[in-house]
Amino acid sequence: MKLQEGVSLVAIFFSLAYTQLVKGQHQPRDDCQTKCGNIKIEYPFGIASGCYYPGDDSFNLTCDEKEKLFIGINVEVVNFNDSAQLSVLFYRFSECIDEQSNETNGTALEYQLGGSFSFSSKNKFTLVGCNALALLNTFGKQNYSTGCLSLCDSQPEANEIRNGVGFCQTDVFDGYKVQFGSARLANQINHSLVYTSVYQFNPCTYAFLVEDGKFDFSATEDLRDLRNVTDFPVALDWSIGNQTCEQAGSTSICGGNSTCFDSTTRPGYVCKCKGGYHGNPYHPDGCQDIDECIIDTHNCSDPKTCKNKDGGFDCKCPSGYNLITTIHSTMKCTRPEYIRRTQSFLVTTIGFLVLLLAVISTQHATKHRKDAKLRRQFFEQNGGGMLIQQISRVGSSNIDFKIFTEESMKEATNGYDESRILGQGGQGTVYKGILPDNSTVAIKKARLGDRSQVDQFVHEMIVLSQINHRNVVKLLGCCLETEFPLLVYEFITSGTLFDHLHGSMFDSSLTWEHRLRIAIEVAGTLAYLHSAASVPIIHRDVKTANILLDENLTAKVADFGASKLIPMDKEQLTTMVQGTLGYLDPEYYTTGLLNEKSDVYSFGVVLMELLSGEKALCFERPETSKHLVSYFASATKENRLHEIIDGQVMNEDNEREIQKAARIAAECTRIMGEERPRMKEVAVELESLSVKTTKHKWSDQNLEENEHLLGGHIVSAQGHTSSRGYDSIKNVASFDIEAGR
Known part of the structure; x- marks a missing residue:
């Protein structure tokens, strides 16, 4: 495809003509023109010699016969404000394609401003058009480029209007970086290829600078003719000279009752009136005092007591009155009470307090009875x-x-x-x-x-x-x-296992020995709950946040709020699904059938967290690995398990143990519950990995004989499952609670 490139130029030239500040103050002529149309003109700006700040023609304005105000050669001024900014109108660039010749034609404009002005960062570089690229390049003391791209092959609908579709906007440079410079627009469109799809509703492409918030794009109106708007408001920053306040010193033109501030957007300084004063801080006469008493900006409760002073006001009370500040921060004059009135007030107050005390006592007694009744109601209601x-x-x-x-x-x-x-x-x-x-x-x-x-x-x-x-x-x-x-x-003192692995409260320095011991303790606890209690208990919310650690890093399983008791004559029961995403057994989630294998799955996720140091569910990982189980499975399948093992865990001495632990975690998290081992078997396997343990808590057999038992049953010499090494529930006959089953 041959690309027809239409390149047009919008150039904004800054002719910097800076002159040293004139020593001393300058008094503008008394006959200076102070208005042009509806725009008020104040020093340092002015029309004609002797009316603007001397030595810098940047502040010389022109008012034409139509009462339009211009700065430089052809830049119209529309507004001044008090923050060293002014708003001007800049003509927009346009580039159109001729329907007959299929050729493009554009405009080129040139603006000349004084060196005391520069673009404000409030402006936006804007492009309106389809399949167009707009570039704004500046050069000078610092080179800078910006631009944006707009794409569309049909007129966007109202609900499709967004930056980059039919129009685009981007931020522009800070003003002081482009005191010398120009701007260029490159609009690259193959009009011959997009003629039928684009030209009908978008014959022209437009680019312009506009003050932020002053342009709202309309696809139905702007793509055709930009609503016939030819120029847009652009914000310019201005300042006096290129010296700081400290450098200017006594040569600063800031008048009386004003303060000099270094400009934050460009070289030079600006002036502002002090608090309590208003007016033109650049005028030699300076800022004038504000009479707060007349314009009603005081906080005296009685306007008659307000007395103006230079730079502020006072609330003056008549003789015999005291000035106080009320709760509403107003100043009020109050007269001291006489003793007779004080006594009368005290009698009234005491009587009122006695009555109030009686009312409060009655209400308190009534409330106490209601609260007691409500507590009894809750007590019975909660069993x-x-x-x-x-x-x-x-x-x-x-x-x-x-x-x-x-x-x-x-x-x-x-x-x-x-x-x-x-x-x-x-x-x-x-x-x-x-x-x-x-x-x-x-x-x-x-x-x-x-x-x-x-x-x-x-x-x-x-x-x-x-x-x-x-x-x-x-x-x-x-x-x-x-x-x-x-x-x-x-109360357990040292937080949760989640805090130690992922939180900021604790230094994540758990060694492999710590993690293996914690896994063994949790597995043994769950096995005890499943097998050794008279009524099997399924925790139903096993996760690192529910495993607490004491000062010795001993694991404590907590939060049995979601746990369920399994009747002796049932291996599973149907319940409302409860648990935590990331740890929740998928089989339990889909069927609602709860059994001890649901805890096995959750424990497998916890074991993976201990091995990897990764969270059970992390949306920052790739789509297929957001769930730690999937992350582990893909790493194991691709033979890169070592990549996800926590660096504080893996070393040459424990590599075999970690691989076995990873295998146990994988088997615990099998999709089908019947394919998962029981917690008793998991506890045996994990304890066999501990170099400090020579005999498993759950069996009289040697470690080597037990390594194959994951997935099978552990049977003692007498043919019964063993639970030695674990604390038991107290022996209570009425609940048939024993040390094991």
């Missing part, structure tokens, strides 16, 4: 009566479990202060609590959404309270007097 019956049936000597009051929970958490929050998740909010005996606990506000599950909740709470395992966070008690039950757990 309090049933809990007391269960505890009495078990026997208080057989269970270490305490029922707390709502008041004690408020005191322990300092009124549930946000600073006491340890964490928030799908199962509730956890607070740090200080009990009256100064012991520290974790108080969890559980979320019991379905009131029909109260019986099961109480039953599970009793069973969980009797778990006495060194790697399980102990449930100490509960409070049922609130809308949602509060569960009280032992």
